[in-house]
Amino acid sequence: MNADFPFRIVGFDLDGTLLDTSGDLAAAVNHALTSVGRPALSVEEVRPMIGGGARHMLAQGMAATGGCTEGELDVLQRRLLDYYAANIADKTQPFPGCLAALDNLTGRGVRLAVVTNKLEHLAREVLDALHLTSRFDAIIGGDTMGPGRGKPAPDPVLAMVQRCGGGSAAFVGDSVYDVQSAQAAGLPVVACSFGFLQQPVETLGAEAVIDHYDELIPTLVRLGSAA
Incomplete structure (x- = not known):
């Protein structure tokens, strides 16, 4: 891992965060x-x-x-x-700048993961269709942990950290489910203002907000420094 980067693991929500589904x-x-x-x-x-x-x-x-x-x-x-x-990927695409940000993180030795409330097999199918599955060290769906243990419970985020080998981690999402789950697991959260927001992004309670994926790396560096 790049010694100058504060997180060993970065997890992402899927719908409204990585992908415009x-x-x-x-x-x-x-x-x-x-x-x-x-x-x-x-x-x-x-x-x-x-x-x-x-x-x-x-x-x-x-x-x-x-x-x-x-x-x-x-x-x-x-x-x-x-x-x-x-019809899982007829119109679905990564958000602008997403792939470049993932490349940047991978180049720093960061392990990447997906934690979504989408059923795991559907999450894998859409990632497969877009040739993205191999980028992630862990893919956890809303049913992976069992009934009642999807987000906003901390269980899937804790499992993400474990499956990625442990260490410092952050989470990126677009909903209150993401923020509550990750924070309950002890992780800082970056919220995406371009996601499928159910409420104003400023009210989600995330530690930081980004308006474009170009802002993700410097935002994570800033969060790590603050911690």
């Missing part, structure tokens, strides 16, 4: 909604629903178009996931 996720939500006669939602309407996992996202979509029962949600969640798996 909003187009494909909105298409999957709308597939489920329109299959039961509900109106489709715009990508802008779906974007703040992303972050808590597929069921949470769908439940918000159903609530916005008239509500639903748990039984209906069970059926439509399967429909959403099947459609998404079949």
Whole structure:
């Protein structure tokens, strides 16, 4: 590891942090909604629903178009996931500057990881489709740790540090789930203002905010110096 860089491990959320998946996720939500006669939602309407996992996202979509029962949600969640798996990277791309930032970190000897509330097999599928999987030493999904142990619980972030061999770590995300999970695990958090925000980025409680990936490396250096 580069002795001048303060973190041995940097973890990332996936949707809204590494990847702009909003187009494909909105298409999957709308597939489920329109299959039961509900109106489709715009990508802008779906974007703040992303972050808590597929069921949470769908439940918000159903609530916005008239509500639903748990039984209906069970059926439509399967429909959403099947459609998404079949169309997982039609519109999805890394955010601007993301790949260069990952290259920079890797060049410094930093181990990289993904911790997401997306199901692990779907996280791996979208990363595979974009040829990004090999960049990460650990990929942890919302179901990896078992029921009730996804973000905002600290469990997946603690597992990330362990699977990457231990040492100083930081986390990058775009939601309150990311901030709460990482901070509960004792890690500083960088929040992305370009993500799928459910609230103003300044209110997330992160230690720092970036507006573009060009700002990530100097921000991590500053956080490490402050610590």
